[in-house]
Amino acid sequence: MDAAANVSEARRAVLPRWWARPRGGGLLLLAAVIAGLPLVLANNYFYEVAILVALNATVCVGLNLLIGYAGQISLGHAGFFALGGYGSAILAARYGVPPWLSLPLACAAVALLALLIGRPTLRLKGHTLAMATLGLGVIVSIVINTEDRITGGPDGMAVPPLVLFGWTVAGEQTWYWIAGAVLLVTVWLAFNLIESPSGRALRALHGSEVAAQTLGIDSGRTKLQVFVLSALVAAVAGALMAHYAGFITPAKASFMHSVELVIMVVFGGMASVFGAVVGAAVLTMLPQVLTVLKDYEMMVFGAVLVATMVFFPQGLVPTLAQWWARRSA
Amino acid sequence: MAGSWLQFVASGLTTGAIYALVALGFSIIYNASGAINFAQGEFVMIGGMSAVMLLALGLPLLVALPLAVLAAVIVALLVEKLAVEPARHAGTVTLIIITIGVAMFLRGLAQLLWGKGVHRLPAFSSEQPIEWLGATILPQSLWVMAGAALAVVALSWFYGRTLLGKAMRATSHNRTAAQLVGINTRGVLFASFGLAAGLGALGGVLIAPIAFTSYDAGIMLGLKGFAAAMLGGLGSFAGAVLGGLALGLLEGLGAGFVSSAYKDAIAFVVILAVLFLMPGGLLGGRGSERV
Numbered sequence: 001m002d003a004a005a006n007v008s009e010a011r012r013a014v015l016p017r018w019w020a021r022p023r024g025g026g027l028l029l030l031a032a033v034i035a036g037l038p039l040v041l042a043n044n045y046f047y048e049v050a051i052l053v054a055l056n057a058t059v060c061v062g063l064n065l066l067i068g069y070a071g072q073i074s075l076g077h078a079g080f081f082a083l084g085g086y087g088s089a090i091l092a093a094r095y096g097v098p099p100w101l102s103l104p105l106a107c108a109a110v111a112l113l114a115l116l117i118g119r120p121t122l123r124l125k126g127h128t129l130a131m132a133t134l135g136l137g138v139i140v141s142i143v144i145n146t147e148d149r150i151t152g153g154p155d156g157m158a159v160p161p162l163v164l165f166g167w168t169v170a171g172e173q174t175w176y177w178i179a180g181a182v183l184l185v186t187v188w189l190a191f192n193l194i195e196s197p198s199g200r201a202l203r204a205l206h207g208s209e210v211a212a213q214t215l216g217i218d219s220g221r222t223k224l225q226v227f228v229l230s231a232l233v234a235a236v237a238g239a240l241m242a243h244y245a246g247f248i249t250p251a252k253a254s255f256m257h258s259v260e261l262v263i264m265v266v267f268g269g270m271a272s273v274f275g276a277v278v279g280a281a282v283l284t285m286l287p288q289v290l291t292v293l294k295d296y297e298m299m300v301f302g303a304v305l306v307a308t309m310v311f312f313p314q315g316l317v318p319t320l321a322q323w324w325a326r327r328s329a
Numbered sequence: 330m331a332g333s334w335l336q337f338v339a340s341g342l343t344t345g346a347i348y349a350l351v352a353l354g355f356s357i358i359y360n361a362s363g364a365i366n367f368a369q370g371e372f373v374m375i376g377g378m379s380a381v382m383l384l385a386l387g388l389p390l391l392v393a394l395p396l397a398v399l400a401a402v403i404v405a406l407l408v409e410k411l412a413v414e415p416a417r418h419a420g421t422v423t424l425i426i427i428t429i430g431v432a433m434f435l436r437g438l439a440q441l442l443w444g445k446g447v448h449r450l451p452a453f454s455s456e457q458p459i460e461w462l463g464a465t466i467l468p469q470s471l472w473v474m475a476g477a478a479l480a481v482v483a484l485s486w487f488y489g490r491t492l493l494g495k496a497m498r499a500t501s502h503n504r505t506a507a508q509l510v511g512i513n514t515r516g517v518l519f520a521s522f523g524l525a526a527g528l529g530a531l532g533g534v535l536i537a538p539i540a541f542t543s544y545d546a547g548i549m550l551g552l553k554g555f556a557a558a559m560l561g562g563l564g565s566f567a568g569a570v571l572g573g574l575a576l577g578l579l580e581g582l583g584a585g586f587v588s589s590a591y592k593d594a595i596a597f598v599v600i601l602a603v604l605f606l607m608p609g610g611l612l613g614g615r616g617s618e619r620v
């Protein structure tokens with residue numbers, strides 16, 4: 001047996017088989033869940049929640065790349081989400097740009113904006129970065145609320161439907177497949193990024209920025225790339241959400257929405273792609289379930305959040321995965 | 330012209346004094362735990378709302394106000410014991426999310442107890458505005474500024490002269506070293522929550538006659554207090570006071586001379602500019618990062 005065979009033998013012993021790895025089996029499982037879910041979605045309301053879950057999960061997978069992998073917090077991502085939605089809506093409704101063009105245009109503009117503001121912002125660290133991103137989000141929210149001639153102000157504005165090649169995208173089922181496909185592609189891209197050299201650079205940054213720099217990683221550039229990517233993903237999800245709902249309000253840009261997105265990422269598990277998906281799914285569905293509690297809704301939601309973070313400090317998916325690994329070892 | 334200047338400065342300093350109290354709370358808890366307590370605004374709300382409730386029960390103002398502050402302190406101590414202490418070894422981000430959960434819980438509880446309505450406390454003394462150099466100033470504004478100033482003086486006495494205050498200062502400089510000389514750092518975190526809530530609730534009680542209070546009043550006050558703490562330099566007490574007053578002035582002058590719709594945006598633009606140039610805040614540490 002030669003050395004090369006030995007190495008590949010050793011690799012096989014260390015790495016689980018492709019279907020047991022998140023990128024292989026996990027992706028397959030996610031595709032199966034998305035494909036099989038319509039069997040249990042009884043009516044349009046369930047489809048609505050499923051679409052909401054898929055689009056929130058898409059944002060969270062992108063945001064998790066920034067928070068979980070690059071270790072940079074953002075309390076302003078609702079701003080990018082809302083700008084994607086409002087951008088596409090305003091171009092389509094006020095300037096007559098067809099939605100198939102307004103959507104990519106708006107998202108590209110958001111990415112450009114993220115590139116411009118990301119450069120000075122990402123030099124900040126920790127709580128200062130949290131404050132700066134929070135401030136940017138609040139500014140976006142105030143502008144949307146105040147410029148009511150363009151945005152409709154606090155009442156929001158109607159959004160024209162998405163029309164692709166003369167075909168109007170409408171109906172819960174159609175939107176479900178679109179949202180599901182977008183989520184699947186985002187997850188696939190996220191895995192590709194994480195397992196690429198850029199992804200390893202990201203994780204090195206999270207460990208120690210100075211150590212990463214001494215290894216020749218351009219930390220500013222790497223952080224900026226992932227910031228722009230996460231903003232772009234948020235903008236795409238926001239634009240799709242606006243065209244699906246046919247309406248958009250400034251609540252989408254609010255500080256609370258930014259906080260909700262971060263909570264979803266941390267709740268599911270930082271630095272875990274499926275953690276972000278699970279976190280988004282659980283926390284999107286929880287308020288729907290809790291509406292039966294009426295006045296107790298917010299209290300119970302807060303209590304669930306606190307209890308989960310106390311008992312699963314690393315988030316649901318990583319803590320459960322560790323527990324599973326220990327049990328099967 | 331001088332009158333309107335004075336008017337905007339007075340209103341700015343009034344809200345600024347409240348922001349300073351809230352910002353002090355952020356810095357106190359940051360110094361003890363390294364985390365941001367996003368439930369700080371809820372302590373302010375609990376102070377104001379409890380005062381309204383106690384007055385409605387027929388208690389005199391002089392009894393109701395201290396009791397309201399005490400109520401917020403007790404809630405904060407319970408929060409520390411039940412939600413923060415069990416997770417003290419978790420990371421900073423986890424702690425922050427826990428305090429957000431606590432904030433939602435308290436907001437939900439307040440909504441249940443006191444409804445969604447807006448409440449107002451009667452002014453401590455007269456409601457009659459004082460005319461001074463062409464500006465009209467509410468007597469309650471003077472109460473706010475005097476109350477906040479007194480709290481800051483008491484706080485500096487507490488940190489400079491008492492054993493617990495010194496222990497808290499030592500912990501903020503270096504937690505491990507503080508533990509080594511026998512300081513109970515867990516006790517310090519516990520006391521910090523009580524102190525931060527007390528200051529916040531005092532702010533809530535003082536401002537409730539001017540800016541009404543409701544179950545969700547804590548969101549915006551918490552956000553502003555955090556911004557003020559960051560502007561002045563997180564962890565620095567002088568910075569918290571300076572940051573609070575500066576933020577209040579920015580808003581007061583911005584609302585008066587530029588646009589009241591954009592006053593918050595103006596304040597945040599200035600804060601961002603300051604943070605880009607001085608990431609540690611106005612009075613924050615310039616120290617190099619430890620590797």
